[in-house]
Amino acid sequence: MFTLPLGDRAQLRPLEPWQAPEFLAHIDRARTTVDPWIPWASLSTDLASATATLQRYADGQATDGARIHGIWLDGTLVGGVMFTRFDGASGVCEVGCWLERAGEGQGLVTRACRVLIDWAFTQRGMSRVEWWAASGNARSIAVARRLGMSRDGVLRRHSVHRGERRDIEVWSVLAEEWPTAGDASEAAVRAELDRLMGVFVGAFTNVGGKRPDLGVIRDVFVPQGRIIANVGDEPVIYDLDGFIAPRQKVLTDGTLTEFSEWEVSERTEVFGSIAHRFSEYRKSGYHNGEWFEGRGHKTTQFLRTPAGWRMSSLAWDDAPASS
The missing domain is CATH 3.40.630.30 (Gcn5-related N-acetyltransferase (GNAT))
Known part of the structure; x- marks a missing residue:
């Protein structure tokens, strides 16, 4: 077998x-x-x-x-x-x-x-x-x-x-x-970028009692990576520790339950040792016991490093909540 x-x-x-x-x-x-x-x-x-x-x-x-x-x-x-x-x-x-x-x-x-x-x-x-x-x-x-x-x-x-x-x-x-054999290298790169994004998005899932471990985000980012929330009047820029700690808390202390997030579409461009991905995502779960659904967009940059492909930065903007 x-x-x-x-x-x-x-x-x-x-x-x-x-x-x-x-x-x-x-x-x-x-x-x-x-x-x-x-x-x-x-x-x-x-x-x-x-x-x-x-x-x-x-x-x-x-x-x-x-x-x-x-x-x-x-x-x-x-x-x-x-x-x-x-x-x-x-x-x-x-x-x-x-x-x-x-x-x-x-x-x-x-x-x-x-x-x-x-x-x-x-x-x-x-x-x-x-x-x-x-x-x-x-x-x-x-x-x-x-x-x-x-x-x-x-x-x-x-x-x-x-x-x-x-x-x-x-x-x-x-x-x-x-993709033909000559395109295999780019197909492999795209598959690896899919995997990195999948690990990042999947880190937040706590559906069905699953305990999320946001520490895996460090595995897919370069150590100097930045994650940016651009959902308000001014962007909020996090280093990895500053991003991970508060989200790990709300996903494990009962504030945010049955939560998952997933890509619904993406456009990825690869050029040599750098790459960019623009994606649309959706999310859902319970916040303090109340069901919610949301969506938005992400832009993610990747670098090829001696350790393989890694994310270098990610920024997102949530779509306004529908009334």
């Missing part, structure tokens, strides 16, 4: 019927966030049905069709990616993904999908890889953008979930648009 690294702490492996108990425990943790978007989550409710879900993919792989792979973070299954359709004769396939909250904000899905898409194009000679997402699934659509896909259109009222009709967005990337 192959195992591919997705960074220092994560791995991509095949997900097979014999792993149904682990898969079911994972789906039980992920059900509330996965079920609205992945219909088979509602079908995997006990060991027999979880086994049947994985067996369908095993049967599909046996006929060179659908395939499923799990993402393990620190030894725990937290999500996965799959070919929901794979038609070698036509050269068209569809990639999908899912993730529980413990794996969010670290770029795992994007990196895993790149592995599948690269295999489809370079090993199997596929012509087109598709990505189908419900129009309201902002995180899934953000992954399609990060993968360099184009939005082909919308299938209006295409699918039904729990009695509700949904529009489905279709995104795709063609073989000639996928």
